[in-house]
Amino acid sequence: MLLTDYRRQPWQVDRETLTFADLYQHWLQEKGPGLSKPTLAKAKTSYGWCSDLYGVRYMDLRSGAMQRVVDDCPRGYQTKAGIVTLLGHLDRYAYEIDVISKMYSQVITVRDLDVPDSDRQPFTPEERKKLWDRRADPRVQVVLIYIFTGWRLMELLNMRPEDIDLEAWTMKGGEKTKSGKNRVVPIWTGIRPFVTRILQEDPGEYFIHRPDGRRWIGPRFHEDFWNPLMEELGMDHTPHEARHTFETMLDNAGVDQKCKDLLMGHKSKDIGTRVYTHKTLGQLRDAVERLKS
Numbered sequence: 001m002l003l004t005d006y007r008r009q010p011w012q013v014d015r016e017t018l019t020f021a022d023l024y025q026h027w028l029q030e031k032g033p034g035l036s037k038p039t040l041a042k043a044k045t046s047y048g049w050c051s052d053l054y055g056v057r058y059m060d061l062r063s064g065a066m067q068r069v070v071d072d073c074p075r076g077y078q079t080k081a082g083i084v085t086l087l088g089h090l091d092r093y094a095y096e097i098d099v100i101s102k103m104y105s106q107v108i109t110v111r112d113l114d115v116p117d118s119d120r121q122p123f124t125p126e127e128r129k130k131l132w133d134r135r136a137d138p139r140v141q142v143v144l145i146y147i148f149t150g151w152r153l154m155e156l157l158n159m160r161p162e163d164i165d166l167e168a169w170t171m172k173g174g175e176k177t178k179s180g181k182n183r184v185v186p187i188w189t190g191i192r193p194f195v196t197r198i199l200q201e202d203p204g205e206y207f208i209h210r211p212d213g214r215r216w217i218g219p220r221f222h223e224d225f226w227n228p229l230m231e232e233l234g235m236d237h238t239p240h241e242a243r244h245t246f247e248t249m250l251d252n253a254g255v256d257q258k259c260k261d262l263l264m265g266h267k268s269k270d271i272g273t274r275v276y277t278h279k280t281l282g283q284l285r286d287a288v289e290r291l292k293s
Contacts, residue, residue: 226238
């Protein structure tokens with residue numbers, strides 16, 4: 001079938017023979033004109049890393065094969081995230097033209113927490129200034145909340161409004177490790193207006209939620225929220241690098257190890273039972289207030 005004919009009547013595509021490479025070319029012609037130049041360039045680069053899938057019949061493609069392409073890519077986080085984004089685009093397009101009935105790309109992800117600490121780069125002071133200059137943007141406010149609280153990606157996405165105390169100005173949450181669970185992080189003065197705005201003007205079952213009010217899952221948050229915003233800002237950072245930035249700022253502010261471990265949810269020999277007394281909360285609040293924008 002000629003591509004021009006396909007674009008006029010995409011539902012006539014031969015599902016039995018359509019390969020990954022075929023679908024990509026159709027998607028590129030159909031959706032490419034509506035994409036920004038940076039997004040289009042990133043999609044083309046990501047496609048280059050998917051060569052193992054080129055000849056696979058698209059209706060036979062499953063999440064395992066997709067995940068292997070991401071896992072086997074030798075490049076860094078942003079490159080892998082670009083692959084995840086492209087696979088999501090192609091799956092939605094395949095669903096749209098009735099090639100598939102289930103989008104397996106929704107369960108693939110980048111294993112951000114497996115990235116070595118040496119490969120993580122904090123937001124620079126210049127990048128933080130750029131974020132503050134754009135703080136009226138609700139999306140940027142979310143990034144700044146990540147940077148100035150140190151929550152892991154899903155710790156903040158799983159947080160509910162009742163976990164936030166606007167009288168004590170604290171957030172409670174955490175996961176992954178015993179040391180990280182049920183920890184309390186004071187809310188730095190600079191981001192309090194952002195937290196208040198979300199709770200009052202954009203309430204939902206979860207503190208940070210999708211536009212339709214539903215809970216974000218990690219891959220979709222990367223694909224639909226974080227990655228496009230980083231691209232728009234001209235930055236190359238992961239949510240976990242926002243957490244790394246928080247830790248770096250605590251170090252630079254001279255915060256002692258015990259307070260830092262409590263805030264980050266790290267295991268420490270200096271910390272026994274995690275009981276947050278008035279004195280402890282006061283120490284943590286003083287530590288957080290040392291941070292500079």
